[in-house]
Amino acid sequence: MHAAHSSEAHLAHHFPGVKAQFEAGKLGMWIFLATEILLFGGLFCAYAVYRANHPEIFIYAHRYLDNLLGGINTAVLIFSSFTMALAVRAAQLGRQKALQRLLSATIACGFVFLGIKYVEYEHKWKEGLLWGKRFKPVHEEKAAPREVPPPKALTWVNPEERSTLAPPADPPAGLAVRPAEAHGEHIVPQNVQLFFSVYFVMTGLHGIHVVAGMIVLSWILLRARLGEFSAAYFTPVDLAGLYWHLVDLIWIYLFPLLYLIH
Amino acid sequence: MSVPLGNALAADNYLNHEKGWRSWLFTLDHKRIGVMYLVSILASFLLGGIFALLIRMELWTPGRTIMDAHTYNQMFTLHGAAMIFLFIIPGIPAALGNFVLPLMLGAKDVAFPRLNLLSYYLWVVGALLALVSIVTGAVDTGWTFYTPYSTTTNTSVISMTLGAFILGFSSIFTGLNFIVSIHKLRPPSMTWFKMPLFLWGLYGTAIIQILATPVLGITLLLLIAERALGVGIFDPALGGDPVLFQHFFWFYSHPAVYIMILPAMGVISELVATFSHRHIFGYRFIAMSSIAIAVISFLVWGHHMFVSGQSNLASLIFSILTFLVAIPSAVKVFNWIATMYKGEVELATPMLYALSFLFLFGIGGLTGLFLGALATDVHLTDTYFVVAHFHYTMFGGTAIAFFGGLFYWWPKSTGKLYKEAWARLGAFLIFIGFNTTFLAQFLMGAQGMPRRYYNYLPEFAPYHKVSTLGAFILAVGFLIAAATLVHSLFAGEPAPANPWGAATLEWQTTSPPPHDNFPTQPEPGDPYEVDKWVYDPAARGYVLVPAAASAGRA
Amino acid sequence: MSFLSFVAEKGMFLPFQGSTVAPAVDALFKFIFWISAFFFLLIVGLMLAFVIRFRKRPGYTKPAHAPTHNTLLELTWSGIPLILVMVMGVWGFKVFLDINTPPANAYEVQVTGQKWKWLFTYPNGYVDEALHVPVDQPVRLVMTSEDVIHSFFVPAFRVKRDVVPGRYTKLWFRATKPGTYQVFCAEYCGTGHSDMLTSVAVHEPGGFEKWLDQASNLLNTLPPAEAGRKLYQSRGCAQCHSVDGSGGIGPTFKELFGHKVALRGGGQAVADEDYVRESILEPMAKIVAGFEPVMPTYKGRLKDQEITALIAYLKTLAAENRPAAEEKGR
Secondary structure: OOOOOOOHHHOOOOOOOHHHHHHHHHHHHHHHHHHHHHHHHHHHHHHHHHHHHOHHHHHHHHHHOOHHHHHHHHHHHHHHHHHHHHHHHHHHOOOHHHHHHHHHHHHHHHHHHHHHHHHHHHHHHHHOOOOHHHOOOOOOHHHOOOOOOOOOOOOOOOOOOOOOOOOOOOOOOOOOOOOOEEEOOEEEOOOOHHHHHHHHHHHHHHHHHHHHHHHHHHHHHHHHHOOOOEOOEOHHHHHHHHHHHHHHHHHHHHHHHHHOOO | OOOOOOEOOOOOOOOOOOOOHHHHHOOOOHHHHHHHHHHHHHHHHHHHHHHHHHHHHHOOOOOOOOOOHHHHHHHHHHHHHHHHHHHHOOHHHHHHHHHHHHHHHOOOOOOOHHHHHHHHHHHHHHHHHHHHHHHOOOOOOOOOOOOOHHHHOOOOHHHHHHHHHHHHHHHHHHHHHHHHHHHHOOOOOOOHHHOOHHHHHHHHHHHHHHHHHHHHHHHHHHHHHHHHHOOOOOOHHHOOOHHHHHHHHHHHHHHHHHHHHHHHHHHHHHHHHHHHOOOOOOHHHHHHHHHHHHHHHHHOHHHHOOOOOOOHHHHHHHHHHHHHHHHHHHHHHHHHHHHHOOOOEOOOHHHHHHHHHHHHHHHHHHHHHHHHOHHHHHHHOOEHHHHHHHHHHHHHHHHHHHHHHHHHHHHHHHOEEOOHHHHHHHHHHHHHHHHHHHHHHHHHHHOOOEOOOOOOOHHHHHHHHHHHHHHHHHHHHHHHHHHHHHHHHHHOEEOOOOOOOOOOHHHHOOEOOOOOOOOOOOOOOOOOOHHHEEEEOOOOEEEEOHHHHHHHOO | OOHHHHHHHHOOOOOOOOEOOHHHHHHHHHHHHHHHHHHHHHHHHHHHHHHHHOEOOOOOOOOOOOOOOOHHHHHHHHHHHHHHHHHHHHHHHHHHHHHHOOOOOOEEEEEEEEOOEEEEEOOOOOEEOOEEEEOOOEEEEEEEEOOOOEEEEEHHHOEEEEEOEOOOEEEEEEEOOOEEEEEEEOOOOOOOHHHOOEEEEEEOOOHHHHHHHHHHOHHHHOOHHHHHHHHHHHOOHHHHOOOOOOOOOOOOOOOOOOOEEEEOOOOEEEOOHHHHHHHHHOOOOOOEOOOOOOOOOOOOOOOHHHHHHHHHHHHHOOOOOOOHHHOOOO
């Protein structure tokens, strides 16, 4: 697998050689991926803090996510990483047609992913299961979570209502945990919207990264069509592939954390 | 075979290599990018400085002096935001590092020249968004944007935070570029411990830039989402936690202050060694301390939150780590002083700035001890003591080092010498003005004068008056310094290749350098072997000792 | 007063020591100060000495050899400061625990911070805008905010704690000398941040109980309308209801009492004693048209007598025009 990544024609004047230039590109991309991990890291941190302090919200609300659709999306992205890896291999071997087909396949997977996400988001919109201030759930029989009898309509807890009780003698340190409200046989936790806030911010930011990745891959596809890549030079394909793998990897963490809570 | 080094103003150099505004706007030359950054960053310093003078004028008397409370709140917010996001964070790496780093490596450019230009464009976009914010209602949250105030106030928070977000990317890409450059563009004989200390400083800074800035990015995105969409992550009425914002914010903003100081310390290493005509003392400790500071800086953010509502245990850990991070800085200071021992100390303008740094950063660092200790911090936090502390470190540290570096590398980048007497006067007034402005603030902070106060009790008036007077002395000092530099552009003497006798590689090319950086590739050696250079009156600068010159070129 | 005598009088520029913890904090402050002063003078002194002694001048040549490193020296000047700062750290933590750990028998007062004033609720339910405490008694404050983050700061006691919406934070102290001490808000909270001041009045032994008794019975000591005005100001009415006719979250009280009001959802009512009482205790029952259903109930928070006082106050705000007051019924 020792085909050079770069020919002299692509050597920039400030690099001592093609190897150094290629290695620099690789190092640069890995550093960029590190910054992306830290960007999402903040969100994972917020998730961890809120889930640790309010497990009941996450346990209750995650059931409104569709595990089947989420699972399909996971499979789609994993498959797209596979086609991407094959695309890099094709570029390495100088197989132009294969490279273009595989890039197209990867982009197509991206479209499928976004399509399924659209379906999920639309469903939430219709149900009123949105973030923060926009959380206004509509009673919907069909939105029954699996394995649990359908909950009664979630009552809208007025956030402006102030407690008329005196503060307890020893109030808890840290986040004040408000008691769950009993609703017949189902405990509907207060602040359920917190889950959806976290859900939409995390999947939304991820979705933006998927779109960005698809734009980058489209540009790479265009360059491939123009014959810019060969066995001697395919660095951009390689680097774009790294980015796409990261986008996939982030989803692989998001899916279980948001969908598969038990 | 050797091209005569010296002044290259008449010859082909990077400034006249191509002409026209397009050749600047679309340049890939790190030197031109550095110059554009320098002009933009100094303009931001001026803007931030104007806000500062307005603040100090308002504080001349308690109650209303020249503006109302809401305007005052915008003034201190904009002062902080402009100075931090537009001036200090990009500061030395963008304006000086971009120019000097490849030269110090003996390289022709940074690893990713187009990314470098993109960094600059992103800075410009971020700055424009900040300006949009200023004219559409400004911001009154303090530069720290604490929730829930920042999510509920009526000012243009979104455009300002969006601007800061974009500026963050500018910072990240600069850091990325510098790391890859230092890893991949070093000549084979320049091992890690043969690199100049300025590069160690930039390297440590770059590590922080790439790891910490994304966290600010997500924090600002969440803030924008909260305001624009009502997401509710920081809103207690919706189950959110406003203190979580503080954790996120300070996770970046504490390492950020080391983004500010590490390059400054790198500059000081160069200045002290050069102007003592001595090899730097304790090279390895200084180099490794930059990395130590970069690493430990990520572990101390909670010292901004000792009274915010975090557990006693967390506070203890943050306090101990805060004290730990002070030690590498102290080591550097001792090493710099030891460098002057048995040297030949020249009080040229850059050295005056370096000596000011030692004095001012000394005070800044030592006053940090009062704040790192938990019990005293309870009393002093959120008072003027903190304001004085961070001005001594960020301004008396970073900004002073910035100006020292500016005067140091000015002849190299412009090919002109400035009038030494005026430059010294500027440095002196800056020193006097600075202490007058900020020393009084420690005293009133200890007495309990809170920060971000528009109005204040009459007993604090004398301190405020002294501080305001100092601010104007400072302003005069900077004006003189700026005038000196501008004057040199028009009427300065031509600069030799090496006016100071430094041994790092940027002095082994003409002043200004050619487009390709070096007429002949220099041979790196010990970056502090200053004895290889002697003063040549004919060249009006330093030249390599002939034996060393021929040995170097063998 | 000359500058020198000013400095001498100020000493360390620390405020009066008004609590049990203040001397401990000041002792640490002084320790850090003297160590800092020593190192600062050392650094600046050596710097000046070297600059002068080794300065470039005609006839001076620098010594041929100077050390470029000295591992022992470098370890020493890393190690000694490390030990000193660890001492500071541990000492600071010890005193910090004292600052943060209230004794079991502390007298508790609830504090509410809001833009831009402080409200103190005493155990008997009385609410005041200033903090009063007995001397030599541990006092514990349980604090929360109505809106944004504030911070309760008493320089003389060396205590400070953020006041956060949605949670409770605690602060305690034991005042050692009777007197009145300044309280600042120490977390930026908007336009009125620097005016969000109040005071701690530390009473002589026996004085606090007397004060509380008298203040709580303002219904007995003040004329009803005057007491009503105080209640209006300190019980949160003022936040939503103006008295000068200007708009707000709730209807203005100016020219309200005795007038007809249109109701949300249709119908009318006369704003008489019954209406006012009902609106205080069951605010959702008859909301004025054009306003949102957001008023919290005061059931359990206002006594009957206090409601009477408020009604008396409302009457004074509509004194000129009272044709409907004689009309009973709808």
